[in-house]
Amino acid sequence: MCKVYALLCKDGSIYTGWTKDVQKRLKQHNDGKGAKYTKSHGPCTLLCTWECLSPSHALKLEYQIKKLSHEQKLILIENTKIKKSPSHF
Incomplete structure (x- = not known):
């Protein structure tokens, strides 16, 4: 299984x-x-991180994320974290 990942760099930029x-x-x-x-x-x-079924899927997702603006990346990351967090009901 492959994973696409997002890193926060020292200068505040996001690397994917x-x-x-x-x-x-x-x-x-x-x-x-x-x-x-x-x-x-x-x-x-x-x-x-985002799990991918294959390297080709990971490359496609990485490419799509890299095309996003910094703000769009932050929104995507925040939405992903919300979906991954456990339910508190």
Whole structure:
């Protein structure tokens, strides 16, 4: 199973990527071994993940998220967190 993830970078920007191991990939980003973008904008903290059935699905979702504005990404992340949080009824 693949995951698309969103990271909050030190400068307030949001980086989106995909991987099969989110924690390993986050460590790579923060160790300067990830994407060029996070090398110059890190360190990063994990904001959100989305599960995908295949690498091709993950790539498509990553592409769609990267096209969003910063504000749209924040709304998507917040809505995802609300849906994932346990019900308190």
